[in-house]
Structures are given as C-alpha cells and as structure tokens.
Amino acid sequence: MCGISGLFDTQGLRSYDRALASRINNIQAHRGPDEDDLHLEPGLALGHRRLSVIDLATGQQPQFNADASVGIVFNGEIYNFQELVPELKALGYVFRTRSDTEVIVHAWSAWGTACVHRLRGMFAFAIWDRAQQSLFLARDRMGVKPMHYAWLPDGSFIFGSELKVITAHPGFVREIDPKAVEDYFSFGYVPDPRCIYRNAHKLPAAHTLLLRRGETDQPAPVPYWDVQFTNDNPIEQADAEVELRERVRESVKLRLIADVPLGAFLSGGVDSSAVVATMAGLSDKPVQTCAIGFDDPRFNESEFAQQVADRYKTDHRLEIVKSDDFDLIDTLAWLYDEPYADSSAIPTYRVCEMARKHVTVALSGDGGDESLGGYRRYRMHLGEERVRNRLPQGLRQSVFGTLGRLYPKADWAPRMFRAKTTFQAMAMDSVQAYHHSMSHLRADQRARLFSPAFQRELGGYNAIEVFREHAQRAQTDDPLALIQYLDYKTWLVGDINTKVDRAAMAHSLEVREPLMDHLLIEWLATLPSDLKIQGGEGKAVFKKAFEPLLPHDVLYRPKMGFSVPLAKWLRGPLAQRMRESVLSQRMLDSGYFNATVLERMVKEHLSGQSDHSTPLWMLIMFDAFLRQNEKSAPV
Template sequence: MCGISGLFDTLGTRDFDRALAARINNIQAHRGPDEDDLHFEPGLALGHRRLSVIDLATGQQPLFNEDGSVGIVFNGEIYNFEELVPELQAMGHIFKTRSDTEVIVHAWEAWGPECVHRLRGMFAFALWDRNQQTLFLARDRMGVKPMHYAWLADGTFIFGSELKVITAHPGFARDIDPLAVEDYFSFGYVPDPRCIYRNAHKLPSAHTLTLRRGDAAQAQPVPYWDVHFSNDNPINQADAEAELRDRVRESVKLRLKADVPLGAFLSGGVDSSAVVATMAGLSTTPVHTCAIGFDDPRFNESAFAQQVADRYQTDHRLEVVKSDDFDLIDTLAWLYDEPYADSSAIPTYRVCQMARKHVTVALSGDGGDESLGGYRRYRMHLGEESVRSRLPHGLRSPLFGSLGHLYPKADWAPRMFRAKTTFQAIAMDSVQAYHHSMSHLRADQRQRLFSPAFNKSLGGYNSITVFRGHAERANTDDPLALIQYLDYKTWLVGDINTKVDRASMAHSLEVREPLMDHQLIEWLATLPSSLKINAGEGKYVFKKAFEPLLPNDILYRSKMGFSVPLASWLRGPLAERMRESVLSPRMLDSGYFNEATLRTLIDQHLSRQFDHSTALWMLIMFDAFLRQAQAPIQAAPPVAAAATVPA
C-alpha cells in the first residue's frame, strides 16, 4: 500500500523541476512512510511513497524491467501474483524481486493493456513504456484504490493517489465545479469521475487511461470490466451456502500474505465477524482483532465483537471512544481533499488509528451489504417497487405525489409513521426513487438551500444524472440487482472505499476487503435475489452459510451501523461551531447558498422542531473544505488527539 504521483509532458520532452516533483510526492507521505523515490527522464517524473508490506528488502519503486524501458509506480496488492510469476518466467521474463509490483511490469510486456484482466486485487498504477512513449493508468474493478488526474494549461498531465497531489501543483487552477457541489449535497460525496475542482478527475473503477505522447489530449478512460447480474444460477440453497463459505475462505486466504503483522477489524457485525471466523479457521496462531467501542450504549457494538473474539480466542484489542469525539473535522477535511459528509469517517479514522498500533495490514468486512442485500433501504425499495409494479404510472404519480406533498415531514415520529418519503418514492420510477432515498438532501431541499444565482448556474443539471447514466449500463430487470449495481458504481466507490482508504492511509495502515473480491462478486451476481433477501431477511444465504460458525445473536440482530450522535452533538457541544461554520463569511460569500435557508436549518434544529443534522453536518464539512481549499497546501494534517475513555 503506497502513494503514487507523476508528471507527464503530453506535448514534448521538457524536464520537470525535481523539487516540485519531490514536494507533490511527499505531500502524501502518510500513505508510505517507509521509503520514497523519484524517477526522471525527459518529459516524465514518477514518484512513489512506500508502505512496505511484501518483499521488504527489494520491492522499491519506481520499479523497472530488465532493460529499464518499462517502469511502474503502484498502489495496492495483487493477490494472485505468485500464480503469474511462473507463467511469465516461462515466457522468458526475468524477475529480480519477490514483489507483486514486478509482476505488473512483465504482465504489460506480455499482454499490453489486456494485462489488467489477469490481475486479481486492489490496485491503482501508472506504467511508463519508453519504447512506445506511452503512459498507462489503471484502477481496480471495485475502486478500492484511488487515482486522480488532471491536464494543466501547459500540456502537463499530473496524477496522484490523492487529490492534494494535484492541488499542490502551482499550475493547477482550483476552480470549483458547480455540478460537483450539486452532487455533494445530494450524495454526501462527489461521485466518480467528477472531482470538486472543474479541471480534475477521478479515474473510474475498472477503467484504464492510455496516453501517448503527442496524442494525449484525446485520451479518455476505457472500461475493462463490469459486473453482470444474471440472477440465473440454478444452484439449490444448501449448495449455495457451502460454495459461498468456500469462496469466502479462498478470498480471505489470498489476503493473508504479508511480511508484516496482520489482523482484522471486528465490529461485531455479520460481515467482519464472518471474516474473522474464516481467518481463525485458516490460522495456526490467534488472529489479531481490533474494535472500537463508544461510551454511548446506543452506538456501542463492542460486546458483540467480544463474543466473536472469545469464540475464536483472538488476540483482541478494544478502545472505547468518547461520544463527543468530534475534533476531527479539520483533519478529515485535509485527508479527503473534497467535501465529504459521511460522519462514520470519525470512528473509521479512530479504529484505523488504534489498529496501526498493533498491525500494518487489517482485513475488513466492507462490501458485504452491497453484494448480499444487507441494507434496510434495499428491503424498503423492494416494498415500494411491489406497489409501483401494480399501479400504472399515470395513476401512481399524481396520487402518491399528492400524498407525498401533503404528508408532514415527521423526523420526530417512529420510523413507521415517516411516510412522506415513501409516498414521494412510490410516485417515481425505480431509478428516480432510489436516487430519492439515497439523497442526503432531496431535489426540493437542495433548490431551497442554494441561492437563485447558483441554481441558475447549474443549467438544469440534477444529480440524478449520475444514477441515470449507470442505470443505462446495468443491463438487468431485477429490481434488487439494479440498485446493487447503482451502489457498486456510486456509494461503494465514492463513500465506503473512499472513507476506508483515506482513514487507513492516514495512519499508514493497509486494509484488505475479501468480500470485494471480483470473482466472488461475479459469482454472487449469478444468484437469484431471493437468496439475498428472503422473507424480509437481508443477506439471507450469507447468514445461513455462517450459522455453523457464528452465534445467532450476531447473525440475526438488528443492524446498528458505525454511526455517531450527530443530532445531539449539533444541539450541544458543537452548536456554537455549527453556527460559526454554517454562517461563516466563506459560506455566505461563496454565492452557493440562500442565507435565509441556512439560518432556518440552524434555528429549527436547535429548537428541536426538526432534525436537520444531516444537512448541517454536510454544511459544516463543506465549510471545512472551503477553509482548506483557500489555504496553502499543508504537508501534514492538523493534529487530532485520540479521544479515548481512560481505562
């Protein structure tokens, strides 16, 4: 796991400033504290920050082939590299290291751009082929590892693991993209391929980008893989359970190779518990497990994590975090580079901080909910879809649209009585309804939040465009498969993977996700949706498969999630900062917001008339982003001490 950076002259072969290349590379030193190096040649600069995990002695980068004509900077892990080595050696390729990085170099020589099809793992890399004067970028299938890039006005192409590599270049104009602002206040993050800045981009998951000197201006990302939901596997349930256990076991086993201490996150939820149970079955020594607890029992799952730790006799470490642990706002703004509003980034940062004290690599359970139908919103969407399928749109839209308009917003009421959103969703088509449920602020709320001038600047753009584009490529009529596909392309990449990558790499910790293995996901996409959600039970076949390995109160308890008490924070210890932040001169002078709406959100939340904690947190994090964006680039994040409860 590492940080990569580079500069490429798309027009000629001018030399790049060494001090500048070193500075933009070192701004992400947290991703790779063990070693760093740079490579220069006419028209090219490659930078690498290394976190040593495999082949500690000889895995330095940038790494080149035997004659020095092909080189690479690489972030990630190739889990099947040991299988590829003998195949490449039989073709005449000579290896000088034991690292997975060198496999990619020789795979390029053997198979060219098609080499990505042979790689199983998480990766983002840039490969230089001097003979072809070609720079080749690639990102893994599930978007676990990041890749940002931009073209500068002078013809320079710049790339890096984090957006701060690009914004640190003096030639990059930090002009905010209004469409990205609309996306952020819908999703809580800026979805690929857009960045918050107009001239920067994220390489989408499962895409490559090929630049040839003299012809780079026309380069566009090209997809090389996609998940296809056939849902037509004739397997019976018992066999599906057995095969699922075997496939998870194989995926976990692949991810246990490391030359440094390795462990796992253990939240006490289904997915992390299944990963730990599987690891324990593969290990002859106790598994290192790490958990975060909260001093607020409403958010504390540590007792369930302890159950699993006791059952498998893991070497378990627990730290309890204070419920007022909100001092990370500026740190998170620095780490994420863009506005990012998932408040679970706070406990994720803390569990990574704690885990790094004991291990360098940690396995997680991320990806299980998306692949196996684990979210409550999936079950709600299917319920709404059953109503939509029974009523023609011409009747459904005016009837339920009127009910949604008339029914009061009832944040204070029990969930079963909060029907406004459900009525609104039933009036919509499937994609629009899922976008409605996934939007932190819905279209009418965003319109009121934004100033008239900013609304006009959007030119009619709405963030649903993101969902519409992906839905056109989903190629499925199955209602669950469609929204799983949408989550793979948006939520999983833009929220979950971004959160874990930045939080873990802030502490130089590598996180591996066995439930995001692409071969496992391909197989799961063949299973009927009835094996994923059955009689209202999400992750049905997964839970059945792991009944022999985990207790029922782990498998079948209500999902708690990794959340924080936002509403009470913003009415209590964060109330003053909230007001100062949301109504700061930066926010009011930006031209994005309607000041009256900002004041209404604050007043209604503080008076407990409505719970506006989601909107207010998004605004706080946007202000924190603006503060960072307007300041000189820092080489290290603001220091945030661990807010743990004394033993």
C-alpha cells in the first residue's frame, strides 16, 4: 500500500522543482514509510511513498519498463498478477521484478486503456507513456483506493492519493464548493466526484482519465465497469449457499499473498467472522486477529469476536478502548482533508493502530452489508415500498405529507414512536425516500441550519441530485437492488472505503477487502433479492451459508455496528469543546449557518430537551476542517 503523486504539463515541457515535488509527495509519508522516490523529466514529476508488501527487494517505484518508455506510480494490490505474468511473457514482455506493479506496466503496453479490464484488485495508478506523451489514471471498480486531481492555474495537472497532496501545492486555490457543503450536511461526507474545494475532484470508482500533451480541453473521466443487477439467477438456495461460500473462499485466498505479516480484523460481526473462518480453513498456522472493545457494554462486541477466535484458535489480541476516546477530532480532520462526520472513524483508527503493532496487512469484512442486504434501513425501505406501491402518489403526499409535517420530532421516545421521518418518506418517491433516510440532516433541517445568504448561493441545488444521477444509471426496478446500487456509488465509496483507507494508512497498514471483489459483486447482483432478505432477516443466504462455520449467536444476534456514545459525550466531557466549536467565530463568520439555530441546538442538547448529537458532531467536524484548512494553507 502506498501514496502516489504527480504533476503533468499538458501544454509544454516546463521543469518542475524537485523540492516542491518532494514536499507534496512526502506530505503523505504515512501512507508509505518504507521508501520514497521521485522521477522528474521535462513536463512531468512522479512521486511515490512505499509501504513494502510484495517483492520487498525490487518493487520500488516509480517503476519503468526496460527502455524507460512507460512508467508508473501505483497504490494498491493486483490480486491476479501472478496469472497475468505468463500471458504477458508469451507476448514478449520481460520481467525484472516479482511485483504486481510491473504487471500493470506491461499490461498497459499490451492492451492500452483496456488493461484495467484485466486487473482484479484494489488500485489507483498513473501511467506515463513517453511515446504517446500521455498520462493515464485509473481507479479500482469499488473505489477502495483513492485518487484526487486538479488543474492548477498555470495549466499543470496535479494528482495524489490524498487531497492534501493537492492543497499542499502553493498554486492551488482553496475555494470551498457550496455544493460540497450541502452534500456534506446531507451525507456526512463529500461524495465522489466532488471535493470540498471547487477546483479539485475525486476520480470516481471504476473510471479512468487519459490526458495527452497538447490537447487543450480538460478530458472527462470515462467509466470502464459497472455492476448490473439482473436478480435473475435461477439457482436454488441450497446451491447458492454452497457457491457463495466457495466464492468467498476464492476471494479470501487471493488476498493472502504477502511477503509481510498478515492478519484480520475480527469485530464479532457476521462479515469479519466469515472472513476469519475462511482464512482459518486456508492456513496451517493460527490466523492473527485483532479486535477492540469498549468499556461501555452497549457498544462492546468483543465477546462475540472471542467466540470466533476460540473456535478457530486464532492468535487473538483485544484492546479495550475507553468510551470517552474522543481526542482524535483534530487528527481526523488532518487525515480526511475534508469534512467527514462518521464517528466510527474513531474506533476504526484505534483498531488500525492496534493491528499495525502486529501485522502489516489485515483483511476486513467491509462490503458485506451493501452486497447482501444487511442494513436495517434496507428492510425498512422495502416495507415502505410495499405501502408506496399500494397507494397513489397523490394520496400518499396528502396523507403522509401532512402527518410528516405535524408529527413531533420525538428523539426522547422509544423507537416505535419516532415516526416523523417515516411519515415524511412515505410521501416521497423511492429515490427521494432513500435519500431522506440516509441523510444525516434532512432537507428541511438543512434549510433551517443554513443562512439565507448561503441558500441563495446554492441556487436551488439539493444533495438529492447525487442520488438522482446515480439512479438514472442503475438499470433496475428491483427496490432492494436500486438502493444497493445507490450505496455502492455513494456510501460504500465515500464513507466506508474512505474511512478505512485513511484510518489504516495513518498507521501504514494495508487493509484488503475480500467481500468487495468485483467478481463476487457481479455474481451477487444476479441473485434474487429474496435470497438476501427473508422474513425480515438481512444477509439471509450469507448467514445460512456460514452456519456450518460460525456460532449461531454471531450470525443471528442484532447488528450492533461500530458506534460511539455521541449524545453522552456532547453532554459531558465534550460539552465545552462542542460549544466552542459550533459557536466559534470561525463558524459564525463562514456565512454558511444561521447563528440562531446553532445556539438553539447547543442549548437544547445540553439541557436534554432534544438529541442533536448528529448535527452537532457534523458541525464540530466541519469546524475542525475549517481550522485545519487555515492552519495548513501554503504561505
């Protein structure tokens, strides 16, 4: 796992300063502490920070072919690289290393832009082809590895694994994008391809970008893959269980190749437990597993992780984190470069910190909920859909729209009585309703939070447009498949993968994701949705498949998640920090917020009158971003 960076002159052959190229590359040194190197030639600078995992002796980057006509900087792992080597050798390519990096170099020479179709793994890379005077960027299908880029005012193109590579360049203009602010306060992150800065972009998952020197227009990213939900596989459930278990086994096996210590996260949930059980069946040595627990039993899953560890006799390590572990706010603001409000980034950071003491590579269970219908919100959405399909839209809007407006926001009440959001969703179409349920702050809440001046600046833009654009490409009318597709394009890439990448790379830890293998994803998309959710049980076929391998309590207990006690923190040890952040002069002067609403939320939360922990945490993290942005701006 690594960090990459580069500068490319699209119009000429300017010379890039080595000190500048080194500085912007080394700002992400945490991604690759083992080695760093640069390649500079007229009109080009490539930088690489290396975390050595495969071919420790000869896998250095930037890496070139024999005649130095094609070079690459690469972040990720190509799991099928050993299969591609003999095919490329048969085409006449000579290998000087044992690395997957060299496979990509020769794959480009052999197949050009189509090389991405041959690669199975997680990757973000940039290839320089001197003969074509071109720079080719690519990102993996599920967006596991990041790629950011921008065009600078002087005409240069800049890219990097993290946004801080771009913002570290003195020529980059840090102008915040109002649409990104609206997106953040809806989703809790800034979804691809947008960045918090107007002039920066994320290369979307499963896209490439090809630049040629001398072309005056800025090219647009080109998609090369998408998941197609057919839901038409005629397979019987018993056969699906067997095949699913075998496909997971094959995916896990591919991800066990490493020349460094390798282990797994073991949270005690279904997905990580299934991965560990599979690893144990593939290894003649005890699997190294890592888990963290919380001293608050409401958030502690460690007993279930221990059941799996005991069953498979893993080399298990557990650390208990205090429930007031909230001193990472400024660290997270620096790591994520943008406002990022998923509070589970805190325990994720801690488990990566703990794992890195023992291993360099860890397998995770990320992606299982999205692919197999594991989230509670999926089941709720399907229940709402059944009602929506039975009642005319006009009637729904009249009845449920009125109820949604009149029903109180009862944060204090038992969950069964908190119906306001459900009533509001019932008056909407499917896409709008799912966005409503996924929004940290709903449209009406954002309208109250934002100042009139900022709302005018938005010019009518609403974060729902992100979902609308993706929904147009989903090519499915299956209600579960549609929201799974939306999650693949937004939540999984922008929240889950971003969270894990930054938290892991902060500790120079590589995390691999067997449940996000694109061949597994493609197969799962053929399964009928009623194999995924049955009788209110999510991940039904997955749980049945792993019944022979996992304890019943692990498979069928209520999902807990990687949560932290936000409401308690913000009324207790974080109360002062919350007040100082939310009501800081920096926030009030930003022009984004209605000061009266900010003051009321702080007061109501501290008094216990309402639970505003979600918006308050988002505001704290937004203030931390603004503060970090001021602190790190080039002078």
